[in-house]
Amino acid sequence: MAFFDKSTLNTIRICLREILVNAIEHRNLAVNFEEKSKAIVEQDYMEFLIKRQREPIYAKKKVYIDYFINNNLFYFRIADEGEGFDHKSFIAREKKRLAKICSSTDEKF
Numbered sequence: 001m002a003f004f005d006k007s008t009l010n011t012i013r014i015c016l017r018e019i020l021v022n023a024i025e026h027r028n029l030a031v032n033f034e035e036k037s038k039a040i041v042e043q044d045y046m047e048f049l050i051k052r053q054r055e056p057i058y059a060k061k062k063v064y065i066d067y068f069i070n071n072n073l074f075y076f077r078i079a080d081e082g083e084g085f086d087h088k089s090f091i092a093r094e095k096k097r098l099a100k101i102c103s104s105t106d107e108k109f
Contacts, residue, residue, distance in 0.1 A: 019076075023080040
């Protein structure tokens with residue numbers, strides 16, 4: 001029995017993959033934008049990630065997934081063992097940025 005149509009399932013798959021990749025790369029392995037960009041330009045990003053995974057400080061870090069699925073809902077929670085980040089300041093910055101965009105287009109946010 002399928003809970004979701006193929007289009008919805010594909011969207012869930014893409015979202016889940018992106019969240020997992022972010023949890024591993026940016027959180028557990030602490031890869032920053034500059035490091036990732038440099039490794040991509042040098043065409044050895046996977047090698048860079050594998051090397052980083054083997055460093056003792058990162059080697060045992062895990063990503064945890066909790067999920068619940070029924071006819072109407074697919075809930076998942078991803079937790080990693082990386083350093084936290086200030087999500088409140090991120091949200092505040094994004095609200096200001098969106099407000100500025102909306103005010104320049106006469107739309108309300």
